[in-house]
Amino acid sequence: MATIYKPGMAAIFETEEAILKAAHKVKEMGFKKFDAITPYPVHGMEEACGIQRSWIPYVAFVMGVFGCSSGWLLTWWTSAVNWPLNIGGKPFHSLPAFIPIMFELTILFSALSSVAALFYACGLPRVNPPIIHPDLTCHKFAIFIPRDDVGYDEGKIEGMFQALGASAIKRAEF
């Protein structure tokens, strides 16, 4: 997926506590488009960055309902409408026997579309995206503020990062 990467300022932090504090501070300073990069999901980061609850469950629910109804439609249409066959004298539309199919399709549709939703939400797959530092998927943490964020001022941001105890500050594209 073609994503335009933005230039901006990045600060590297060494610990989980430091990155949480930094995220809180950056949010307090009024930045809106910043992001925190961590090697694992850090507890409390959503509150610190002011991230809304993910919308993926809505996709899962709607597609689950869709999968369930398509399971019902498929079994009903094939068994009772398109080519009804008398099997052991059972009703053509034998709903109880169709429940397993409807259930499996509910799960299948819901699971696969939730994954598709994640791909959409995170802009995956990306080909060779710029990374700020290779250790950010291992043991370091970072905050990135893009240049188009409100109140972007390189000097001010650098000072703030330094005060927060950043181990490195650099201009980066992300």
Add this chain to the structure above:
Amino acid sequence: MMKRNPLVLGHKTLKQITEDIVAPVETMPSKGWLGLFLSAKMLFIFYIITLALVVSTGMGLLGVNHPNGWGTMIITFVFWIGIGHAGTLISAILFLFRQKWRTSVARTAEAMTVFAVMTAGLFPLLHTGRPWLDFWLFPYPNQRGPLWVNFRSPLLWDVFAVSTYATVSMVFWYIGMVPDFATIRDRAKNKIRHTVYGILSLGWRGTAKNWSHYEMLYLLLAGLSAPLVLSVHTIVSFDFAVSNLPGWHTTIFPPYFVAGAIFSGFGMVVTLMTFVRIGFPEFKNYITLDHMEVMNKIIMTTGLMVGYAYASEFFVAWYSGNIYERAVFINRALGAYGWSYWVMVSCNVLIPQLFWFKKIRRSIPIMFVISIFVNIGMWFERFVITVTSLHHDFLPSNWGNYAWTMYDTAILVGSFGMFLTLFLLYLRVFPAISIAEIKPVKDVGYGGGQH
């Protein structure tokens, strides 16, 4: 408050965790691994040749014939599908119950699930006898009417259940690995590794917004997999229970099958984990004796559950007053295949009771031997269910024994070659413990990590 034992031993730093887990991917394989891999691969090749012979000559090579229309292939299918269930139980159900200890075994257990389902999935496809026509199993518009599949048949439910299960568990497994692939990509010194893991990681960067969606998706997939895994073995049991055959036609089958599946799967997880601990000694800090002990407790508990199911089946056969039902069960324990019944009872109910002793629960050699017994016992459980019911039904003129051939043996043994080849490759190519999931729990038991 009771003090928790650490989940990760040795006060690891974040960097050490990455290095420990990625080490098998980044280093050359040891002689031990190579030896195991070559043997597994030989067995796999042998398996492929056997299957080729069975497909080209016909199902007659196996012992299946009237009245035993189902034999090794179906028995071994249920066996492998059951093995897979423990992986989903660990990765999804224990995740929903917030069992933090699951973290270090979940990845490998899920890999076991995927490979076990792949191994299992071949059997029903080949058992049709004409595997090149297997697309008939799916409802697709055709020029024969269109003649649709029979949605009232449990065998068709099985097609949907197993293919959904295979798809969802593979996706769940892969999504779990995406951040770890990114870790390997960013550490890669050589270009090929960087490219391969870069593609596998899908360009993951781990921003807070991404993690927020990711964690939600993981929760959703766990929530979807949990009922899915229960439904799959329920539907597998319907293959038997929906028929009118005495010994199959019982309402206890769905929970009995699910408990048995979890039991056998944990047996296999313990077998594999002892190997992993020997092969990669550094992993002993992540897959600790405490982990093994917890799994042994589950084996013991589910062993009691299947024991209860065996007893309950006998009670119901007697209590029902149905002479055919009674005859089948008396024949099951005392008839021509009585030996297999007692192998099953001793391996599944009696031997796991040794785990009441803490010393035994925490002894690697003993738990390894017991887990092998569990695997043997659970294969025999499916043998008992399938063969003892089929070979001795309503009419004495319809009775007959299962003519086991060398091809039955070859298929059973060979399927382990396929499974182990895939599993051994996995251990070297993919991070065998979830790096991103283990890091948040590294301080549990050290007075921190109380998220």
